[in-house]
Amino acid sequence: MGPGGFSLIPLEGGPPEFGVSAFESRPLFPSQIWLESSGQQAAWTDVWVTNHIAQAVIGAALVIGFWLLVSRRPKIVPGKRQFVGEYLYEMIRNGVARSIIGPQYRRYLPYLLALFSFILVNNLFGQFFLFMFPTFSKIGFAWGLAAASWILYNGVGVKRYGLIKYFSKMTMPHGVPKPLLILVAPLEFISNFLVRPLTLGLRLFANLFAGHLVIMVFVVGGSWLLWSTKASSPDYSPIWNLAGGLSLLMSLAVFAIELLVGCLQAYIFTVLTAQYVSSSLAEEH
Amino acid sequence: MSDPKGNDGDGFTALSYILSGLLLYGGLGWLADHFCGTGLFLPIGLIGGLALGVFMVIRRFGASS
Numbered sequence: 001m002g003p004g005g006f007s008l009i010p011l012e013g014g015p016p017e018f019g020v021s022a023f024e025s026r027p028l029f030p031s032q033i034w035l036e037s038s039g040q041q042a043a044w045t046d047v048w049v050t051n052h053i054a055q056a057v058i059g060a061a062l063v064i065g066f067w068l069l070v071s072r073r074p075k076i077v078p079g080k081r082q083f084v085g086e087y088l089y090e091m092i093r094n095g096v097a098r099s100i101i102g103p104q105y106r107r108y109l110p111y112l113l114a115l116f117s118f119i120l121v122n123n124l125f126g127q128f129f130l131f132m133f134p135t136f137s138k139i140g141f142a143w144g145l146a147a148a149s150w151i152l153y154n155g156v157g158v159k160r161y162g163l164i165k166y167f168s169k170m171t172m173p174h175g176v177p178k179p180l181l182i183l184v185a186p187l188e189f190i191s192n193f194l195v196r197p198l199t200l201g202l203r204l205f206a207n208l209f210a211g212h213l214v215i216m217v218f219v220v221g222g223s224w225l226l227w228s229t230k231a232s233s234p235d236y237s238p239i240w241n242l243a244g245g246l247s248l249l250m251s252l253a254v255f256a257i258e259l260l261v262g263c264l265q266a267y268i269f270t271v272l273t274a275q276y277v278s279s280s281l282a283e284e285h
Numbered sequence: 286m287s288d289p290k291g292n293d294g295d296g297f298t299a300l301s302y303i304l305s306g307l308l309l310y311g312g313l314g315w316l317a318d319h320f321c322g323t324g325l326f327l328p329i330g331l332i333g334g335l336a337l338g339v340f341m342v343i344r345r346f347g348a349s350s
């Protein structure tokens with residue numbers, strides 16, 4: 001802005017970094033940072049121990065601990081602790097596993113329940129102090145889960161039908177005229193074996209990544225506008241502070257939406273995995 | 286979700302059919318054009334792939350009962 005005017009946003013000396021670079025993992029042990037700063041190559045074994053690996057492991061430990069706690073010494077008339085556990089368990093058991101997979105749902109229930117609670121806890125990390133970062137906004141973690149589900153639904157199909165029959169079942173749908181089948185089979189192959197895991201992983205990652213980015217913009221950008229803008233700056237205007245305050249207020253709404261998205265994505269991932277398993281088991285297509 | 290049996294997948298399944306139809310047959314058409322020096326196969330491949338994708342979506346999600 002020229003002299004005399006003012007800009008809606010500060011143009012110089014921007015806020016602290018809150019872009020995509022904030023998603024980079026930091027090594028957990030400071031010795032490694034020291035090694036890197038002195039120009040030495042850090043040992044391979046502790047490069048991968050980052051804060052995000054650590055929070056995924058803590059999430060897994062929390063899930064295991066929770067289910068051990070709520071299933072310990074069950075009583076016929078459940079107490080509060082048992083009630084919470086059974087409520088969550090039955091939500092996945094009846095609402096997802098039994099209604100989608102059907103009568104043989106029991107074998108897949110442990111995986112679905114572990115999947116749901118693990119994703120849920122890791123998504124909630126995005127809203128909790130100490131972590132403040134949803135683990136699955138790192139795409140590698142999402143690919144890991146997508147791969148696990150991919151192996152499960154394909155393994156189940158191969159075990160049930162044998163490799164060749166399962167493969168033809170998944171690529172050649174019934175009720176398609178013969179000449180079209182040649183054109184349709186590659187489509188089915190791509191859709192069932194390649195696009196499914198791709199969208200499974202991407203959907204989880206993209207929702208949490210975008211959500212966390214928006215939260216960062218609102219909170220870090222807002223608080224910077226509110227407190228760190230210099231009144232002595234030549235093009236300063238009080239609008240900056242006003243916008244910062246509004247942005248901080250709005251961030252509460254964004255947090256609430258992220259809470260919803262986190263729960264929803266955990267549920268959707270579980271439902272889709274169950275649906276893929278059920279389509280592998282189904283007789284018709 | 287209380288999807289009836291056989292109606293597996295979500296909206297992404299429909300999207301993936303259409304996208305993979307376009308990409309696969311459009312890509313094949315582009316390759317054919319590239320090696321034959323023509324400009325005819327890409328539009329044919331794109332339209333054919335799209336039509337196949339739509340056909341697959343209708344076959345899977347259309348009312349069959």
